[in-house]
Amino acid sequence: MKRAVVLLSGGLDSATVLAIARAEGFACHALSVDYGQRHDAELAAAARVAAALGAAEHRTAKLDLSMFGGSALTDRTIDVPTGGVKPGEIPVTYVPARNTIFLSLALAYAETRGAEAIFFGANAVDYSGYPDCRPEYMQAFERLANLATKAGVEGRPMRVVTPLISLTKAEIIRQGVALGVDYGLTVSCYQADPEGRACGACDACRLRRAGFLAAGVPDPTRYYAPPAG
Amino acid sequence: MKRAVVLLSGGLDSATVLAIARAEGFACHALSVDYGQRHDAELAAAARVAAALGAAEHRTAKLDLSMFGGSALTDRTIDVPTGGVKPGEIPVTYVPARNTIFLSLALAYAETRGAEAIFFGANAVDYSGYPDCRPEYMQAFERLANLATKAGVEGRPMRVVTPLISLTKAEIIRQGVALGVDYGLTVSCYQADPEGRACGACDACRLRRAGFLAAGVPDPTRYYAPPAG
Numbered sequence: 001m002k003r004a005v006v007l008l009s010g011g012l013d014s015a016t017v018l019a020i021a022r023a024e025g026f027a028c029h030a031l032s033v034d035y036g037q038r039h040d041a042e043l044a045a046a047a048r049v050a051a052a053l054g055a056a057e058h059r060t061a062k063l064d065l066s067m068f069g070g071s072a073l074t075d076r077t078i079d080v081p082t083g084g085v086k087p088g089e090i091p092v093t094y095v096p097a098r099n100t101i102f103l104s105l106a107l108a109y110a111e112t113r114g115a116e117a118i119f120f121g122a123n124a125v126d127y128s129g130y131p132d133c134r135p136e137y138m139q140a141f142e143r144l145a146n147l148a149t150k151a152g153v154e155g156r157p158m159r160v161v162t163p164l165i166s167l168t169k170a171e172i173i174r175q176g177v178a179l180g181v182d183y184g185l186t187v188s189c190y191q192a193d194p195e196g197r198a199c200g201a202c203d204a205c206r207l208r209r210a211g212f213l214a215a216g217v218p219d220p221t222r223y224y225a226p227p228a229g
Numbered sequence: 230m231k232r233a234v235v236l237l238s239g240g241l242d243s244a245t246v247l248a249i250a251r252a253e254g255f256a257c258h259a260l261s262v263d264y265g266q267r268h269d270a271e272l273a274a275a276a277r278v279a280a281a282l283g284a285a286e287h288r289t290a291k292l293d294l295s296m297f298g299g300s301a302l303t304d305r306t307i308d309v310p311t312g313g314v315k316p317g318e319i320p321v322t323y324v325p326a327r328n329t330i331f332l333s334l335a336l337a338y339a340e341t342r343g344a345e346a347i348f349f350g351a352n353a354v355d356y357s358g359y360p361d362c363r364p365e366y367m368q369a370f371e372r373l374a375n376l377a378t379k380a381g382v383e384g385r386p387m388r389v390v391t392p393l394i395s396l397t398k399a400e401i402i403r404q405g406v407a408l409g410v411d412y413g414l415t416v417s418c419y420q421a422d423p424e425g426r427a428c429g430a431c432d433a434c435r436l437r438r439a440g441f442l443a444a445g446v447p448d449p450t451r452y453y454a455p456p457a458g
Contacts, residue, residue, distance in 0.1 A: 096341050101334060108329075131381065145329075147369050
């Protein structure tokens with residue numbers, strides 16, 4: 001059976017990607033990263049999602065990126081923004097080199113498991129401000145991966161698959177619903193409480209809620225405060 | 230003052246690279262990685278080397294790569310080879326995607342510190358079997374780095390500098406000695422004891438010892454067994 005590593009944050013996008021990879025017939029090795037994120041309720045969500053969507057294996061790598069600082073997601077002294085994403089601006093929730101680190105870990109995992117693909121829920125539409133969510137970045141990583149590994153040298157190339165990269169949040173949700181994803185299991189909020197309930201106000205909450213509205217799908221998110229908008 | 234991140238394993242090569250970066254006038258932010266390597270005495274060596282060579286800062290990232298397995302350096306059930314490196318063969322000491330992970334961490338560190346360069350002691354001569362030590366791999370990482378980061382997008386490019394990439398071990402040692410590196414502080418052995426003493430038999434020990442002999446420099450390495458050759 002063909003194998004894939006799926007980066008699984010526990011949020012809406014990566015749950016959809018896991019469902020897509022399964023539907024394409026891959027045995028899925030799900031990888032989460034405990035990187036010191038303030039919204040670590042997403043890690044428990046990732047475990048629930050991996051089980052619900054039939055991942056073959058689920059591993060969580062622990063790596064404290066707060067040692068470097070520089071992001072609202074790992075530095076408790078920087079507030080999580082709630083004012084919406086501005087076009088052309090990189091938000092303070094950007095974590096330096098995060099996707100490069102995540103993809104590198106996925107590459108290590110993929111090589112040891114004999115996987116031929118890494119599935120990654122990057123999205124260039126909602127998060128156009130993150131440089132490491134762009135298609136040209138993904139292509140550069142795939143090129144690097146095939147120079148980096150024993151598998152690449154020996155003629156077993158690695159593909160980096162980003163099925164959501166040019167979809168809107170509403171399109172992602174519709175695709176996930178069609179594949180049976182239970183979004184009530186997922187956590188997207190940047191400041192989720194320990195039970196995984198959402199603030200309803202941060203940029204991640206706003207994008208997610210607007211996506212459910214646009215998709216015409218009831219929002220299953222549990223909030224600890226009334227959601228904005 | 231211009232800043233650089235220097236990947237510092239605690240071995241001979243990376244100590245030389247730190248000395249080179251300092252000689253080029255960089256304030257050096259040294260980064261070591263505690264990745265579950267069996268030769269973790271090299272981490273104590275890295276701290277000694279960072280202090281001796283005047284690093285501005287030294288950080289150690291903790292990330293257990295043994296969770297993925299697949300290498301003699303992280304899997305205690307795989308023996309460290311002592312029979313010499315065979316041309317064209319990737320040794321079992323290869324750690325899947327290790328250099329990609331290390332460079333990714335260095336990139337995160339570099340971006341948060343405003344560094345313009347990552348110095349890395351990769352060497353394509355002695356370790357021609359490792360795919361992620363080749364010049365084309367380094368160029369691909371540099372390209373990726375400049376697509377990945379806020380700094381890259383904003384026109385502050387990152388350089389990946391590999392001053393040792395085409396040097397022999399003897400040439401590296403001669404350059405380090407000229408720059409005042411005390412190689413007695415460093416640990417290269419794949420199965421060093423907790424005090425940092427070397428086995429004298431593994432491939433890393435053989436390459437290192439042959440380098441001192443070829444350079445005409447007395448070998449300052451402390452061995453726990455009589456060295457081979």
